[in-house]
Amino acid sequence: xxxxxxxxxxxxxxxxxxxxxxxxxxxxxxxxxxxxxxxxxxxxxxxxxxxxxxxxxxxxxxxxxxxxxxxxxxxxxxxxxxxxxxxxxxxxxxxxxxxxxxxxxxxxxxxxxxxxxxxxxxxxxxxxxxxxxxxxxxxxxxxxxxxxxxxxxxxxxxxxxxxxxxxxxxxxxxxxxxxxxxxx
Numbered sequence: 001x002x003x004x005x006x007x008x009x010x011x012x013x014x015x016x017x018x019x020x021x022x023x024x025x026x027x028x029x030x031x032x033x034x035x036x037x038x039x040x041x042x043x044x045x046x047x048x049x050x051x052x053x054x055x056x057x058x059x060x061x062x063x064x065x066x067x068x069x070x071x072x073x074x075x076x077x078x079x080x081x082x083x084x085x086x087x088x089x090x091x092x093x094x095x096x097x098x099x100x101x102x103x104x105x106x107x108x109x110x111x112x113x114x115x116x117x118x119x120x121x122x123x124x125x126x127x128x129x130x131x132x133x134x135x136x137x138x139x140x141x142x143x144x145x146x147x148x149x150x151x152x153x154x155x156x157x158x159x160x161x162x163x164x165x166x167x168x169x170x171x172x173x174x175x176x177x178x179x180x181x182x183x184x
Contacts, residue, residue, distance in 0.1 A: 036055060105173075
């Protein structure tokens with residue numbers, strides 16, 4: 001196991017085992033949780049790199065920390081796709097296409113649709129599990145595959161998203177990770 005040093009708000013340095021990083025969520029294991037509270041900011045030192053993180057969840061000896069990543073500077077592997085099963089709709093020019101999202105990340109999602117879609121059109125997304133309105137999200141469709149079950153499987157890349165909707169997506173993904181609701 002690799003180790004990371006955490007400096008708490010009272011300037012104590014704690015050595016923690018780095019259990020894993022997925023997207024903007026880091027799980028570390030510590031022996032002593034005294035003085036650490038939800039919402040606390042900690043300074044992390046990992047291999048000569050310093051960065052800030054925030055305590056989102058404390059469970060047994062595990063700390064789950066939020067790492068604010070600069071989306072435009074982070075490589076795609078920082079945003080793993082998580083399997084899921086979410087119903088939604090793609091909208092374009094007054095038309096609505098029912099979809100089922102099968103994997104999700106901060107930079108795109110995979111989905112199935114009953115009908116072939118035009119890959120040269122921008123779509124807006126309505127996903128009732130996250131928000132009950134259209135999002136300000138533009139996607140580019142990729143990787144169309146016709147499945148034997150009379151469905152089309154697409155990959156998509158998010159090309160534009162409003163700050164408000166990006167925050168909703170981040171909150172949704174972090175909540176699903178922390179509550180274990182994303183399929184693994």
